[in-house]
Amino acid sequence: MREFRTTSLADQVFDKLENDIILGVYPRGEVLTELKLVEQLGVSRTPIREALRRLEQERLINDTGKGSVVLGITEEDLLDIMNIREHIEALAAYYATVNATDDDRKELRHIMDLQDFYYSKWDVEHLRQVDDAFHDTICFMSRRAVITDTLVPLHRKTRRYRRQAMQDKERASHTLAEHHEICDAICSGDAELARSLLSKHIENAKIYMLGRK
Amino acid sequence: MREFRTTSLADQVFDKLENDIILGVYPRGEVLTELKLVEQLGVSRTPIREALRRLEQERLINDTGKGSVVLGITEEDLLDIMNIREHIEALAAYYATVNATDDDRKELRHIMDLQDFYYSKWDVEHLRQVDDAFHDTICFMSRRAVITDTLVPLHRKTRRYRRQAMQDKERASHTLAEHHEICDAICSGDAELARSLLSKHIENAKIYMLGRK
DNA sequence: GATTGTTTTAATGTATACAATTATACTCAA
């Protein structure tokens, strides 16, 4: 039986609040106070404070000294995130191709299979999760800490909008086809192709979500 | 008399540790325990823990559950940071030019004057500070939260290497000249020129610090 | 009625006590 390291309350609080803020459960402008969260979440102030400090570091909230204001992700933020990802994730794809191990390529192909499976079942929530896995795996495969640490939080912050986009079956099919192309480029070792395909992939997603801006 | 808001101990601890890690006072691999820091810094565990959570969020340390391992900034990290900045700071320069107010332009020109002053005095530490101010101001002028929040920490993390580079008077003079060109482009409203000049400026710094990689 | 000064309340900042966990040191037997 595999042992799981129990995650601390502070981590759980952070994960929950981060997700809720990104998905808009706590809307922009809402004020979170430690005491309110103590009541809502049933833990003491210590883990809540630590979670709030981390959320602040990610700029999802802004501490006023008298409650923390939820910032969340605006459409302007989304545009910037996609513009940044367009450049940096292309870099990740390049390094991923260069540094990929056989296991990495196997893993990526497995993700493609899962993706096709969930598409055939038309399971939108799992499709979104597999989209996470696809992009995070490419980051990981790059073996570049700074690139990964820059991209993963940005990608997480688009969750709400990606979930929306996945509802559109035609758009989802387009996304999946691009993922396959990128996977093939990485697995065949063509780093420059992988770079340009991923850049184009993000640009297309940006245009779909925001129009050409 | 101007009133300063007293910064919390937690903030002070974060600032100090961040700076010391970036400058290498705590070398990569060193293990920081809360108790040791309590003794060294003379504050209780609460503010220290909050600072550690933030440092972990910035990936400057890695919490093992039994002490936090200092990660710091490696040369590989520096290369990635410069590659990322090359793209994103160019974007910032573009928006900065588009969104600049008269006050912004005045502020930027003032920074140029300070820069020339400290160069004439050959005050390296202040030159490095003014370099911070130059790049941070352009970020701020872009009025784009995500771009700023992505760039400012990355820029801070290069402090140690920039300080080194500023020691070289010929290199510093080159840097300063490029800053003037960029300032002129931004103030004249040529966004595309500002973008390409800033990209080139970062690339040159990268090449100086790391060679062509 | 507006304004000033005071009281109260709500919120955060900090220290510390206690619990739980994990590594270390130690003891004793084979």
Next chain:
DNA sequence: TTGAGTATAATTGTATACATTAAAACAATC
């Protein structure tokens, strides 16, 4: 000497008490 088992110490996780600050409510004066 080595190894198992246990005690000890070190460290973090969590809750909570106390201090401090800032906002809100309120009262009193002009």
